[in-house]
Amino acid sequence: MKKEYLKIDKVVGPLIQVSDVDSVFYGEVVNIVEIATGNIKKGKVIKIEEQHVVIQVFQNTSGLAAGNSIINFTGESFNLPMSLDLLGRIFNGIGQPIDNGSEIFSAIEANINGRPINPMSREYPRNFIQTGISSIDTLATLIRGQKLPIFSGNGLPHNELAAQIVRQAQLGDDVDEPFGVVFAAIGVKHDDEKFFRKSFGESNVMDRVVMFVNYADDPIAERITTPRCALTAAEYLAFEKNMHILVVMTDITSYCEALREISSAREEVPSRKGYPGYMYSDLAALYERAGMLKNQKGSITFLPILTMPNDDITHPIPDLTGYITEGQLVLGRDLFQRSIYPPVSVLPSLSRLMKDGIGEGFTREDHAEVANQLFASYSKVQEVRDLSQIIGEDDLSQTDKKYMAFGRAFEAEFLNQGADESRTIVDSLDLGWKLLAMLPLTELDRLSPENIEKYFPKESQVE
């Protein structure tokens, strides 16, 4: 039975209030039909107080007023039809096709909010994904089923990096394990969306990509549903269809801003910088949908991208993200300005899952030690650089001068690589050894004698 109402009491930003409503449920989807044009807007019940209901409208609310629209309660939750036909298609942020293709028809429908995965049902992710990028593979290894965000800044090449990862990443163990990409664009410029679409086309994966796009000039309330639609599709493909899915999502910052705008329209008590107090839980409801399951082949690997306002990593958006995700790849403006691509700032970058996915049988036995040593030595480079700022490079000790040289080479050769260059993990590790050999052996306290014996490049050994 459909329930229709005429009376809109109030429109506040993306929210409308309706009175005298009976027996609707929390989370129910509503259609708002503009009488004059027949245009339908979608919304969802987000608060019920006796007979009063607050509806969050996913499209633009301008023009909505008492008397010009019919509110139609559908009696349904926000569900999307799920099928393999999603692959190769493009949808808007509420899951409607925008590629002139047909609607998706399927008996299988899924609620876009998803449900928490039982920790008992999860499989702890352990499989190494080679991205072909030295800094990532060696120092912040991506693991299948991981959620690893890219913390970027405006104007930094995060899109290029994400596209390169999509192109180069080997998701499955065998060639015949099906993989796919779910791409969600939240509040992005048309250019950025086009860039990704072109890049997917060039790497011939377009027929394995599902895109959900909310442009910068699209309604902000739709930004709330965009990632949920995308993750629902990802869950279906991964856990029902056994595919390895890489979810790329940009820009989480636009998502959080939409959250803030709606929260303020609801007159909620804000927490830091005006963002709602529940932003942590809200983001977690997205990020935690990544993972692997026991006795299931498929996986969801999640690469959300966010731009840090003012490059500030303590801003609530990167901060709360970092508290939920399994590490982060941080891009640095200084590296970018020195034309180093990808400008991965390795010290604040971290992959928490790499410990179990590297080493003998996964990458190579020396991986952990090389990574530790590179971190330790490069962090010492920062100290030496600070010192040389004060006393001048010439007055540095012999050892410190070697650190300066090591730092430059590390950035120019190890971090820096071509946008189309894919290095194997063995190449990356060997390169790491070659650079470490620029330092005196006594400084390399994270390397074991056995590995030094085996991998230390003999000819370049000084002293």
Add this chain to the structure above:
Amino acid sequence: MAVIEQNQAKGIISSINGPVIKGRNMVSFKMREMVTVGEKSLIGEVIVLEGDIGTIQVYEETEGLKVGEVILPTGRPLSLNLGPGMLKNMFDGIQRPLAKIQEVSPIFIPEGIGLLSIDEAQLWEATITAKPGDILLAGAVFGLVKETEVIQNRLMVPPNLSGTVVSVVPDGSYTIKDMLVKLRDEKNDIHELKMAHQWPVRTPRPTAYRQETLVPLITGQRIIDIFFPIAKGGTAAIPGGFGTGKTMTQHQLAKWSDADIIVYIGCGERGNEMTEVIEDFPKLIDPRSGKSIMERTVLIANTSNMPVAAREASIYTGVTIAEYYRDMGYAVAMMADSTSRWAEALREISGRLEEMPAEEGYPAYLPSRIAEFYERAGSVQTLGGDEGSITIIGAVSPAGGDFSEPVTENTKRFVNVFLALDKNLAYARHYPAINWLESYSGYIKILSDWYEDHVAPDCIELRNKMIELLYQENKLLEMVMLVGEDVLPDDQRWVLEIARIIKVGYLQQNAYNKEDTYVPLAKQYAMLKAIEYFYEKGRAGLKLGIPTSQLKNQEIISAFIKMKYTIPNDDLSGLDELKNQIDSYYDALFKRYQD
């Protein structure tokens, strides 16, 4: 008990706002009563009563609820079923076993699964120690059940009951629902004692009295055991920004500390971290019992994507379980990762109640809630006459990694050990990234006798001396940053050298290394003592006018840096050899200078 008329006791949902709903017709409900909500019978708890309007926090997803649906009372506050069957298992924030939920729904956690708790069908071998005619006071033990390979569950008279034993069942296999002992109380009422009893989570379980804690919780982690020890029955906080090592440290403590029982609460954190515990713990052998560490562990999981009201409850669920085992006379250690998520859950509920916020949106009662929580730690004489303790170690996740925010600041007021994690140390991969200048332990004084008796008479003195060196280093490094190391006098450069050994060779501890992940106290002490020996040797050399550059023997230094890996935990003779090596090198060197 008065029988309440059914329709009178029914509340009617009148408003829904996320996890907070309101109901009409709720006069007969009680504050903090557990209720079931709506057609799906979601579990909730009454948190405000005003006239006939009740406000309820719901522990499950509320999507799909309608105004007009029914709220039913359960007649009791949110309570746990305390009995055998908790160890080795993982529960959600209101003690529902996740393994059971998985049987109902293999992947995702659905709502409306109802009130599940510990297994009611499992048979346990019970030995009944009470005899007819015995007088049993509250908390007295009336029987024993081997709950796991390493833990005897002592069946206790509930804390609010006492009386004379009327009859007992013979030893044998029983479920937690079976009557084991009949007890007649003062009023001549008969009570049936079973293996399990109910206890409300928000009420601390009573004890005979609190006593001073004089024994450390040995964790096998050098920076904790030697530098910032935690007393059994004490409180500690581990604050740190994301990725600094809170969870790793908590996991290390859960794995290796010498408590009898571990209660680990994943409060608003990652699902994979709980999965990791479930996968790893059964494989790890407790150095003391020789059995898997899972045998002594209870897990509570409310991951960050699970309902937020149950997050608020999970902390109380955990601490109530801890109290239950404490009352059996066990030393319980409880880890809560992260208490900040609990505080944020309080904030979210408070916001939905439209309460007046205090700092950063947190409710004004945040400090008192934090205090109440940590006050449930302690070393006690139990009602049953045993000694038991609860040590609480809470992780704190400060917004922006800045310790001057309300949760960190208020936690600091109520805990005695503060293990401050440092982003810069974590960036440099110095793990555990516990900052030795900012951290402190308030237990050094009361534990010093223990250390002197059980480790070495000069243990605390040695610790103080080494910390002092680190403080000196900090000052010197500030100078080095201005002028470079070369201009420092030799004795100061020697301090820098030794401090580096303390930092890299001693304080850094590799959780992923078999030998280093857990280190016995004897080795912890001996390592530090060896560093001191080296330090003093160098100072003797300085007195002879030997420059630091000569004193620095790379071979010896590198032996110190690697001693954590090269010296086996059970054979410290390598450290004596190191001392011999030092002697022979420096004696020769000194000789050259003396001549």
